[in-house]
Amino acid sequence: MPDNASYMFAAYIASAVVVGGWLLSLVSRARAMARRGSAIDAAPRS
Amino acid sequence: MPESFAQPMPTMGGAGRTADKPVTVFDWLLAVAVVALAAVIARAIWFTPPEALQGEAQKIFYIHVPAAVVGLYLACPLVAIGGAMYLWLRDERLDRLAESSAEIALVFLSIVLVTGPLWGKPIWGTWWTWDARLTSTLFLWFILLGYTVLRGAIEDRQQRARYSAVLGILAALLVPFIHLSVRLFRTMHPQPIVLTPDKPKLSAEMGLTLSLAFVAFSLLFVAMLRGRLKYAALRDQVEARESGDA
Numbered sequence: 001m002p003d004n005a006s007y008m009f010a011a012y013i014a015s016a017v018v019v020g021g022w023l024l025s026l027v028s029r030a031r032a033m034a035r036r037g038s039a040i041d042a043a044p045r046s
Numbered sequence: 047m048p049e050s051f052a053q054p055m056p057t058m059g060g061a062g063r064t065a066d067k068p069v070t071v072f073d074w075l076l077a078v079a080v081v082a083l084a085a086v087i088a089r090a091i092w093f094t095p096p097e098a099l100q101g102e103a104q105k106i107f108y109i110h111v112p113a114a115v116v117g118l119y120l121a122c123p124l125v126a127i128g129g130a131m132y133l134w135l136r137d138e139r140l141d142r143l144a145e146s147s148a149e150i151a152l153v154f155l156s157i158v159l160v161t162g163p164l165w166g167k168p169i170w171g172t173w174w175t176w177d178a179r180l181t182s183t184l185f186l187w188f189i190l191l192g193y194t195v196l197r198g199a200i201e202d203r204q205q206r207a208r209y210s211a212v213l214g215i216l217a218a219l220l221v222p223f224i225h226l227s228v229r230l231f232r233t234m235h236p237q238p239i240v241l242t243p244d245k246p247k248l249s250a251e252m253g254l255t256l257s258l259a260f261v262a263f264s265l266l267f268v269a270m271l272r273g274r275l276k277y278a279a280l281r282d283q284v285e286a287r288e289s290g291d292a
């Protein structure tokens with residue numbers, strides 16, 4: 001049987017990086033959007 | 047991994063008011079999905095036998111195939127259905143469903159396109175080959191990338207929703223072609239063996255691990271979709287308030 005476990009581990013790690021990166025990206029975008037919403041709330045009304 | 051934000055949630059209307067509840071894009075379902083995925087990966091690595099000829103690299107199968115199935119047969123159809131229903135009903139929730147599904151399809155197809163070469167190198171002896179299955183999947187990935195770029199380039203919400211609905215429907219038309227590509231063309235990519243009566247069967251342990259992987263990836267998809275939909279709704283609220291619509 002060939003010794004190629006490193007490819008398996010690389011694939012699992014790469015997949016975790018792809019999903020984790022997207023999750024962090026969405027959290028970051030949602031935080032930025034919440035800040036924009038708060039800025040609207042805090043803005044003085046004419 | 048439930049995530050709460052320190053920032054208060056913007057209200058739909060009402061000058062100077064903020065809701066007490068913090069913004070939460072991910073909920074308990076994501077935690078369940080992450081635990082399920084971790085359990086599946088542990089089972090695949092330590093408790094599932096390797097395939098006799100391919101060795102441990104064959105275990106890439108347990109993420110490559112579920113990611114492809116969920117991305118192609120769950121996320122991509124939702125892009126088309128959401129887009130088509132938007133063109134009919136003009137309901138912004140359907141546009142949000144389509145755009146959220148497209149982004150998640152892009153994530154799952156990225157997993158497919160990363161894990162495929164990592165499986166192909168030790169088994170085929172090459173990272174990549176321009177055969178029909180691989181090339182058409184890469185083409186769909188580029189179309190979905192174009193879909194997200196298109197959405198960022200158009201400011202008018204209705205125009206953005208219309209154009210991206212058409213592109214999303216066209217993108218999903220590639221899915222049947224990708225599915226049939228291994229039958230229509232001579233490819234290095236193997237034909238499906240799971241649920242195919244005349245092909246060799248997986249062992250019971252391998253079949254169970256694959257089934258659990260499908261469940262875990264489906265849970266992950268639903269958790270990601272719920273989070274992305276919440277973000278899209280929040281963004282639309284904020285943009286509407288900024289433009290003075292709400």
